[in-house]
Amino acid sequence: MSTITEEAALRRMASYCAKSEHSRTDAYEKFKRWGFSGKVIDGMLEALETGGFIDDERFCRSFVNDKFRFNKWGRLKIGQALALHKIPSDIAHRYLSEIDEEEYVNVLQKLINTKTRSVQGKNERDKDAKLIRFAASRGFEMRYIKQCLGALDDE
Numbered sequence: 001m002s003t004i005t006e007e008a009a010l011r012r013m014a015s016y017c018a019k020s021e022h023s024r025t026d027a028y029e030k031f032k033r034w035g036f037s038g039k040v041i042d043g044m045l046e047a048l049e050t051g052g053f054i055d056d057e058r059f060c061r062s063f064v065n066d067k068f069r070f071n072k073w074g075r076l077k078i079g080q081a082l083a084l085h086k087i088p089s090d091i092a093h094r095y096l097s098e099i100d101e102e103e104y105v106n107v108l109q110k111l112i113n114t115k116t117r118s119v120q121g122k123n124e125r126d127k128d129a130k131l132i133r134f135a136a137s138r139g140f141e142m143r144y145i146k147q148c149l150g151a152l153d154d155e
Contacts, residue, residue, distance in 0.1 A: 004034055010044050017053035021062045023085040024054055060087050064095040072107055077139020108140050109148045116152065
């Protein structure tokens, strides 16, 4: 058993969740590391949800917003990260689809324009392949990557 009591763990987790958004999975893993069993963890998670400290929809909304705006991740990479947090796909899809299409393309275009300055290759095809791999690793869909590379070629 853990050296920390259930009440202390619940208070500590409530404080942790009050400072920033965390998913149910984050809290579960933390309780598990503290040595609690599954039934006890489920009870504590219910208490945290009832108290409004954990809400997967609220977590999903802020996670999508933060990863897109600050980390410049694409929908694919954000979706994979949400799956790791065990966010239901219908909730993830709802918030991923809220990303403004024009802003999404503009972010990708800026990333590609910045990366173009540092990419070196034998020829244009080699450079384009490197830019495609870069944008794909950021989680952007191929149709948007081709669109932005086409705009780059037109300049």
